[in-house]
Amino acid sequence: MNRWHHQKGMTAIGWLLVLGLIAFFTLITLRLVPAYMEFAKVTSVLESLQNEPGITRKTKGEILALIGKRFDVNDVYQVDAKQVKVTKEKGVLKMSIDYERREHLVGNVDVVTTFNKEVEVVAN
Numbered sequence: 001m002n003r004w005h006h007q008k009g010m011t012a013i014g015w016l017l018v019l020g021l022i023a024f025f026t027l028i029t030l031r032l033v034p035a036y037m038e039f040a041k042v043t044s045v046l047e048s049l050q051n052e053p054g055i056t057r058k059t060k061g062e063i064l065a066l067i068g069k070r071f072d073v074n075d076v077y078q079v080d081a082k083q084v085k086v087t088k089e090k091g092v093l094k095m096s097i098d099y100e101r102r103e104h105l106v107g108n109v110d111v112v113t114t115f116n117k118e119v120e121v122v123a124n
Contacts, residue, residue: 055121
């Protein structure tokens with residue numbers, strides 16, 4: 001009697017490939033999540049200025065100083081308040097930011113993410 005024995009499960013090479021893929025995607029996640037969390041903070045700072053009383057009457061320098069203070073409070077250090085473009089046209093205040101962030105991944109491979117956000121405030 002000759003019985004065929006069927007192996008069940010993965011080989012060591014299969015496990016190494018699976019673990020390698022898990023490690024690779026974990027590394028990417030650990031590098032990208034802080035950049036997206038920082039962008040969420042930048043977005044919340046710009047959107048919070050919509051509720052600031054008298055924001056449309058302030059000068060560009062005062063607005064940038066206010067943004068810089070809020071960046072400091074929210075621990076935003078990779079983005080500078082000077083990167084925010086502030087324009088006033090016919091009672092509408094526009095604040096926009098467009099920046100990119102580069103994170104080292106492994107070896108000579110970097111991950112580049114680009115972010116942009118625009119907020120409009122209408123004078124009351």
